[in-house]
Amino acid sequence: MNETELIRTLASIILQAAPLMIAVCGETITERVGVVNLSLDGTMLMSAMTGFVVGLKTDNVWLGFLAGAAIGALFALIVAFGSIRLRQSQVAVGFVLTLLGDDLSAFLGQNYTRIPGPVVKFMPIPILKDIPILGPLFFDHDIVVYFAFALVGLTWWWLFRTQPGLHLRGAGERPEAAFARGVNVNLVRYLYTMVGGALVGIAGAAYSLDVKIGWAEGHTRGLGWIALAIVIFGGWSPIRGAFGALLFGATKALATILQRTFPEVSVVAFNSIPWILMILVLLVVGSESTERVIAVMPRPLQRPLRRLLRVAPPMALGTTFGE
Amino acid sequence: MRIRSWGERIWPIVPVLAALLFTAGLLVVFGANPIEAFQAMWQGAFGTQDNTLGVIAFSIPLLLSSLGLLITFTAGLWNIGIEGQIVIGAVAASWVALFMDASSPVMIAVEIILAMLAGALWAGIVGILKTRGGVHEIFGGLALNNLAIIFTNYLISGPWQPPEGGSLHGTVPFREIAQLPRFAESRFAPLSLLFALVALAVVFVALRGTTWGLRLKALGKNPRSAFLLGVSSEREAILALMFCGAMAGLAGAVRVLSWYDNLKQNISGGVGYLALLVVMLAAYRTLWVPFIAFFFSMVLNGSITLQLRTQLHSSLGGILTGVLVLFVLLFGSGKVLGIGKPPDKQFLEPETGESEA
Numbered sequence: 001m002n003e004t005e006l007i008r009t010l011a012s013i014i015l016q017a018a019p020l021m022i023a024v025c026g027e028t029i030t031e032r033v034g035v036v037n038l039s040l041d042g043t044m045l046m047s048a049m050t051g052f053v054v055g056l057k058t059d060n061v062w063l064g065f066l067a068g069a070a071i072g073a074l075f076a077l078i079v080a081f082g083s084i085r086l087r088q089s090q091v092a093v094g095f096v097l098t099l100l101g102d103d104l105s106a107f108l109g110q111n112y113t114r115i116p117g118p119v120v121k122f123m124p125i126p127i128l129k130d131i132p133i134l135g136p137l138f139f140d141h142d143i144v145v146y147f148a149f150a151l152v153g154l155t156w157w158w159l160f161r162t163q164p165g166l167h168l169r170g171a172g173e174r175p176e177a178a179f180a181r182g183v184n185v186n187l188v189r190y191l192y193t194m195v196g197g198a199l200v201g202i203a204g205a206a207y208s209l210d211v212k213i214g215w216a217e218g219h220t221r222g223l224g225w226i227a228l229a230i231v232i233f234g235g236w237s238p239i240r241g242a243f244g245a246l247l248f249g250a251t252k253a254l255a256t257i258l259q260r261t262f263p264e265v266s267v268v269a270f271n272s273i274p275w276i277l278m279i280l281v282l283l284v285v286g287s288e289s290t291e292r293v294i295a296v297m298p299r300p301l302q303r304p305l306r307r308l309l310r311v312a313p314p315m316a317l318g319t320t321f322g323e
Numbered sequence: 324m325r326i327r328s329w330g331e332r333i334w335p336i337v338p339v340l341a342a343l344l345f346t347a348g349l350l351v352v353f354g355a356n357p358i359e360a361f362q363a364m365w366q367g368a369f370g371t372q373d374n375t376l377g378v379i380a381f382s383i384p385l386l387l388s389s390l391g392l393l394i395t396f397t398a399g400l401w402n403i404g405i406e407g408q409i410v411i412g413a414v415a416a417s418w419v420a421l422f423m424d425a426s427s428p429v430m431i432a433v434e435i436i437l438a439m440l441a442g443a444l445w446a447g448i449v450g451i452l453k454t455r456g457g458v459h460e461i462f463g464g465l466a467l468n469n470l471a472i473i474f475t476n477y478l479i480s481g482p483w484q485p486p487e488g489g490s491l492h493g494t495v496p497f498r499e500i501a502q503l504p505r506f507a508e509s510r511f512a513p514l515s516l517l518f519a520l521v522a523l524a525v526v527f528v529a530l531r532g533t534t535w536g537l538r539l540k541a542l543g544k545n546p547r548s549a550f551l552l553g554v555s556s557e558r559e560a561i562l563a564l565m566f567c568g569a570m571a572g573l574a575g576a577v578r579v580l581s582w583y584d585n586l587k588q589n590i591s592g593g594v595g596y597l598a599l600l601v602v603m604l605a606a607y608r609t610l611w612v613p614f615i616a617f618f619f620s621m622v623l624n625g626s627i628t629l630q631l632r633t634q635l636h637s638s639l640g641g642i643l644t645g646v647l648v649l650f651v652l653l654f655g656s657g658k659v660l661g662i663g664k665p666p667d668k669q670f671l672e673p674e675t676g677e678s679e680a
Contacts, residue, residue: 038461082653089652091401091461092603096649099596103641107349110636217636225465232462268477275466275473279458286457 007136009253015141017242017249018148019206023227024234024241025155026072026199032159032236033192034172034316035080038094041224042101043075043197044204049109051205052215056117064118065205072201073194075101080193084186087320098224106217113216120144120210144210148242151199155238168192172314175321185321203227226274233281235311244281251277285311338650346643355633364640367628368621374628376509380582382613382620383515384409384574388598389605389612390519390526391570396602397530398563399543404449404464405571406595407471408442412572413579414475415441417494417586420501420579421483427500431514434501435576442572443565445471450561460564468595479586493587503581512581519613522570527609539563571595593641597623600648619644 023040030037037043047068055064075097082093120142128139138149159165167188170178175185207220226248234241255270284290294305347357369375388405395402402408416438423430445467452463476491485495503512530536538559541549546556574594579586597619605611626640 078649078653086653092652093649095401095403096600096603096645096652099600100642100645100649103638103645106638107636107642217638222469225462229462232459266477266481268473268480271476272470272473275469278466279452279463282458282462283452283456286459287455288457 007133009257011137011140013246013249013253014137015145015211015249016252017245018141018145019203019211020223020227020230020245020248021148021152021242022144022206023200023203023224024230024245025151025238026196026203027227027231028196028234028236028238028241029155029159029168029199030076030193030196031231031317032172032314033168033189033196034175034314034319034321035083035189035193036090036094036318037076037079037193037197037200038091038228039075039079039097039101039224040200040228041221042098042105043072043200044101044207044220044224044227045105045218046075046101047071047201047204048208048220049105049112049215051201052117052208053109053112055205055209056112056115059118061118061120061209064209065202068201068205069198070201072204073198076193076197076200077190079197080190083320084189090318102218102221105219109215109217114214117214118209119213120206142210144206152238152242159238169314171321172316175316175319179321189321200224200227222274226278229278229282232311232313233285235285236314247281248274248277284309335655338647338655341650342643342647345646346639349639349642350635353635355635360629360633360635360639363629363632364622364625367625367631370628372507373509374624376506376511378617378620378624379516380509380511381624382617383511383519384577384582384594385598385601385620386519386613386616387522387570387574387577388595389601389616390522390609391567391574392598392602393526393530393605393607393609393612394539395563395567397536397543397607398539398560399546400453400560400563401461402446402449402464402564402567403461403596403599404446404467404564405567405598406591406593407464407468408445408568408571409575409578409591409595410468410471410475411445412438412442412575413586413590414471414478414575415572416576416579417483417497420497421494423501430501431503431580434580435518435573438572438576439569440572442568442570442575444568446564446568446571447561450564454557454560472589475586475590476588479588483586491588493583494585496584497580501580502584503577505581510582512577515577515581518573518577522573523609523613530609597641597644600644604648604651 023044027037027040050071051064051068054067055061058064078097079090079093082088083090123142123146125139125146129135131139138145157165159169167178167183170181170183171185171188171192178188179185204220207223208215212219227245230241230244230248233244251273255273258265259267259270290309291306294302294309297305343361347361350357350360367374368378388409392402392405416434419430419434419437423433425433449460449463449467452458453460456463479493480491483494485492503514505512530539538549538554541552541554542556542559542563549559550556575591578590578592578594583590598616601612601615601619604615622643623637623640626637626643629635629639630637
């Protein structure tokens with residue numbers, strides 16, 4: 001592999017990872033405020049289908065993204081309403097929505113499968129794209145990729161550097177304390193669950209309009225679950241989550257390279273890589289053994305390793321709050 | 324007995340009607356007459372003796388899986404991995420059916436036992452990942468579902484592909500002696516009904532009258548105090564998952580040995596995910612499970628006929644059941660439908676404290 005090929009591979013990893021980064025940011029926001037939106041896989045299928053169909057009918061990709069965002073926010077609203085108002089299990093409602101989104105997208109999109117549709121325009125950034133290495137990697141893409149990176153930064157800044165972000169995290173960590181400080185916990189939860197859902201919807205539309213163009217039944221199946229796992233692996237931080245998304249984006253490139261290197265191995269076998277990776281990364285951040293391994297490391301390494309490998313969910317994640 | 328008000332009596336039908344209305348709306352949007360469509364679905368389910376037997380045959384693996392899930396839900400576990408456990412059970416049964424030479428009863432016995440073992444072991448991995456690895460059973464199970472499906476695709480496109488080659492159509496049909504004997508040329512194997520009835524009795528008794536059932540309930544309600552009372556949560560969780568896996572493996576064997584006659588792609592047909600819906604709707608009530616499984620089977624088989632007649636995608640059946648469960652989850656009054664809330668307070672971290680103010 002020469003340098004041009006390497007850069008092309010890395011750039012394709014970044015493109016593959018972009019929608020995942022958007023979805024991970026969305027779900028990170030949702031879970032940081034204390035709500036688990038487990039419906040991601042169904043939400044992304046529905047928004048991928050809706051985004052494609054609306055984009056096709058209106059011949060306008062932006063309306064496609066808008067429709068995807070609206071679907072995402074709607075699914076999130078159902079989860080939030082079921083949990084906050086009706087006190088039902090978030091996991092149960094989210095899981096039913098996952099299945100429903102899969103079936104609904106198959107039914108509603110049945111007349112739009114495997115047909116050409118609108119595509120997000122390629123948009124290299126002048127001057128920046130000519131920087132050696134960095135230019136082709138980061139600035140020779142379309143707006144979805146730029147949006148994904150900007151969103152990661154913006155989400156981090158909002159969560160950890162602003163007053164509303166503090167309230168958001170407060171609602172997810174110690175809702176009583178946040179409430180005592182005057183935060184309307186349930187309103188904040190509604191708001192950010194829907195914001196997070198809208199971002200997941202944009203991610204779904206980003207597949208059908210950009211990264212995996214078109215629509216077919218089960219078009220993005222599995223990717224929602226991978227995004228959910230990355231949120232955990234990312235320790236509920238958008239920046240770590242973005243690295244997780246890049247890691248998963250890399251598996252696709254890796255599979256292609258391995259396939260070329262070992263043509264005798266069945267193509268099917270390479271499909272298993274993301275799922276094995278999913279178990280492995282969750283084991284690393286979840287297992288007690290990791291802690292034991294860290295404990296025998298040299299002292300100066302322990303703190304950074306712990307920061308890197310250990311994660312803790314928002315304390316009030318998945319619980320309801322009554323005022 | 325408490326006298327129930329008229330409203331309480333009528334309430335359980337409301338989600339059913341709402342789900343029917345929602346589906347009817349979809350049909351109208353797609354230019355189909357809902358009345359005719361529902362008639363087609365009804366005929367698809369019960370139009371001929373063959374259809375009716377098909378509904379029964381489809382409902383049996385669904386019932387077996389749901390019974391297994393009753394055990395894991397009682398222990399507070401979300402065994403989404405059941406789909407993969409069905410697939411692995413089907414693979415194990417197929418392995419015996421393809422390569423073993425013995426008399427029919429021996430083969431069937433070995434197929435069933437191996438399928439149950441394989442399902443239990445596959446579920447055991449989920450359990451170990453959860454208790455020892457800190458991987459939530461939803462994610463461990465989901466990854467293992469996909470791995471089981473990929474493994475099946477590998478087998479039928481590689482080592483187990485028929486001699487004429489081919490893509491992903493499945494293995495050669497099993498020999499007659501390797502299959503479960505069917506009733507009157509249908510897909511219904513009376514033996515599988517017997518398995519389901521035995522499983523129903525076992526689960527019913529286990530949950531009602533045994534200390535095992537009591538320990539599972541303790542674990543599901545409050546894992547920490549169960550631990551203080553001497554219930555080993557790790558052991559109970561793994562055992563509950565393995566029991567469910569065995570039921571799922573058996574379901575997989577029934578799918579591959581009587582619903583089909585070879586191993587093919589998508590062998591479980593979503594039965595595992597559907598079973599999760601069945602149990603949510605039954606809300607821990609064992610005796611409701613067979614009826615709900617039968618109803619779901621009717622809707623899904625009917626929607627296949629609907630697709631044949633109207634060219635409308637058969638996912639309509641899945642939509643109807645999904646919307647029904649969603650409405651019941653959201654609006655079914657806990658008192659009337661007894662919709663339990665499978666405990667998700669411990670989602671991701673058992674130590675999470677109650678934040679109820």
